[in-house]
Amino acid sequence: MTTDPNTFDPASEGWAEVEDHGFIAHVGPLHVRVADGAYTFRAEQKHANLIGVVHGGMLMSFADRALGETAMRAADGANCVTIQLEMKFIDVGRLGDWIEVHPQVVKRTGSLVFMRGDVREGTRLVASADGVWKILRRKPG
Secondary structure, eight states: OOSOTTTOOGGGGTOEEOOOSSHHHHHOOOEEETTTTEEEEEOOGGGBOTTSBBOHHHHHHHHHHHHHHHHHHHTTTOOEEEEEEEEEEOSOOBTTOEEEEOOEEEEEOSSEEEEEEEEEETTEEEEEEEEEEEEOOOOOO
């Protein structure tokens, strides 16, 4: 994101907070921009690793959530679960950064959704994610 992180107000820029009372509530907040399906979060102290940059686990959790929600939309709202997620860490996320990902559906089959996304701070590439989500079907009751 190419804005001053200290004055940026996500709501005024079209971002809505992702509501979650589970794991994401502990590491968030995350925001989604419905207009283009992008996700963002502001890197805070709670996201730091031992050397004071964003922990790789946070970047993976962020990518998993963003790509997973996008996979469910691609699966017409069916629940999906991550069956494979690969991350390549390319640069560091710094505390105070607004980190963003634009998930992309690579392919959807009858039972799988293949996804990818570049995790960025502005134009700087921080990580890349590739994964596969299983579309869950409910058994007739």
